[in-house]
Amino acid sequence: MVKSKIKSSSKDKMFTILLYAIFSLGFIIILYPLWFIIIASFSDPAAVSTGKVLLLPKGFTLDGYKALLKESDIWIGYRNTILYTLVGTLIGLFVNICAAYSLSRKDLVGRKAFMTFFIITMFFNGGLIPTFLTIKSFNLYDTFWVMVLPFSVSVYNIIVARTFFESSLPTDLWNAAQIDGCGNLRFFFQIVLPLSKAIIAVIGLWIAVGQWNSYFNALIYIKNPDLYPLQLVIRNILITNQMQGSIGTGEAALIALRTANLMRYAVIIVSTVPIMCVYPFIQKYFNKGVMIGAVKG
Amino acid sequence: MLKRHKSKISFKMIQRNWGLYLLLIPAVILLICFTYIPMYGVLIAFQDFSPTKGVFGSEWVGFEYFKKFFNSYQFWPTIKNTLFISLYSLVASFPIPIIMALFLNQLQGKKFRKIFQTVSYLPHFISTVVMVGMLIVLLSPSTGLIGSIYSLFGLEAPNLMGNPGAFSSLYVWSDIWQHCGWDSIIYIAALSAVDPSLYEAATVDGASRFQKLIYIDLPMLIPTAVILLIMRMGSLMSLGFEKIYLMQNDLNLSHSEIISTYVYKIGILSSQYSYSSAINLFNTVINLILLIIVNTVSKRVSENSLW
Missing domain, CATH: 1.10.3720.10 (MetI-like)
Known part of the structure; x- marks a missing residue:
């Protein structure tokens, strides 16, 4: 078993890399919309509508809540x-x-x-x-x-x-x-x-x-x-x-x-x-x- | 002689197991009251029903309301929209959980796999209202995510929610986003039943991992997939009301009015009880015919069937 793993062909390695790439993309697609809603709910609406809120909240506010x-x-x-x-x-x-x-x-x-x-x-x-x-x-x-x-x-x-x-x-x-x-x-x-x-x-x-x-x-x-x-x-x-x-x-x-x-x-x-x-x-x-x-x- | 003996035994069994019948009673009563009595109420589709006269007193009109529906200008658009969205959804969302399960099964990192599964089930628990609300706020050209992304490039964002042509894609792909992780569970379970010696034999024969996926894993999933496909086909015309109704607005109505939302509007909002029931009954009959056809075909072709 161990041996076959070591010998795994370069094709298989490509496949593994491809798999991880696909699933990492999947992570982003699933999580980013949720994350955006969280940060947007804490951000200044003006910053949201001008595209400044992408990864972290900007102009922190609790006005919405x-x-x-x-x-x-x-x-x-x-x-x-x-x-x-x-x-x-x-x-x-x-x-x-x-x-x-x-x-x-x-x-x-x-x-x-x-x-x-x-x-x-x-x-x-x-x-x-x-x-x-x-x-x-x-x-x-x-x-x-x-x-x-x-x-x-x-x-x-x-x-x-x-x-x-x-x-x-x-x-x-x-x-x-x-x-x-x-x-x-x-x-x-x-x-x-x-x-x-x-x-x-x-x-x-x-x-x-x-x-x-x-x-x-x-x-x-x-x-x-x-x-x-x-x-x-x-x-x-x-x-x-x-x-x-x-x-x-x-x-x-x-x-x-x-x-x-x-x-x-x-x-x-x-x-x-x-x-x-x-x-x-x-x-x-x-x-x-x-x-x-x-x-x- | 033998028969009498048998019926005596079962009578004794009934007597001895009276407790079991007691346990069944609540569910049976609820189903009779709220599922079987309404089934009988389907008769109003053939009547000129008025609530004061009831099912017994109302006048019979035969197929008049069915004819009214066939001749109405809403007939073809609603049928077309229902079938189009339903087929689009089937073609796009049916293979994705299967592919996902196959690929996930190939991941060697146990931890990565587990985390991905947990995350991918998450959207399934978001309510329909919140899901549609998310679509509206994220796709809002002025204040949403799409607005942000377009403004990064200095462009004006399109109003997708108001675009009739985009309706079906929005519906289908947001559904896939929400449910594909969850729908893959059943396939992942089927894959865990693969006999490991098959993989070992394939390794000895020099099969690559992709070949193992195609020749060992995929065939394992076919029986499950066929059963699920038959069930989906049987409900092709009963496209979910909840999400589509929430996604409708005046701008996209030409492409988003489907049979179930039409039944709701005719029946509940404008109280045309008989007409609405007739449309619904027509829909049920089409569904039943589809289910029987698909099941028969599948029985002949693949020996997988519901009954």
């Missing part, structure tokens, strides 16, 4: 998103893990029929309007619950968790527990769950990130601004430019416009920081989850 602090909408959105994420993750975990365990048991009569019942929903749904009308008919429109309950079943997550249970829990375990007079529910809550912390972490994190980042359901089902999640609030600031209506003309307007632009950089940072902070700790779990899911394809 200060302006952001005054926007009460953002903090309401933050609070709402934290609540939606917490409650949504708990509900999602409960519903999906329970179903997944049940479906992982080979002695479940009607297992195949249930599986079909679940999988059909991956390919078909009623579409936007029928779902919208159903939500209205359940009186869930414009309520807290519409954000956490109706769409909490994820068949993909169920399949991943089911695969995990099938491969990691030996059938003998259940047989032994049964002989000792342990029922299904007790077995699930006292033995299966403590043994399955890894999969619970993976699925919980998936649901939490999904909740944190989602805006579609809120766009369709939420009308009351007090219930807006963070993503919908920042959409209004970043994309629909709602602030610019109040800006007049002249010197003051120019300053206001610049602060508004600075604030857009700051908004990106403030809304993404929580996920980026937990990301390094959780990314290996995400990885694992994709692998478990991939086994069953």
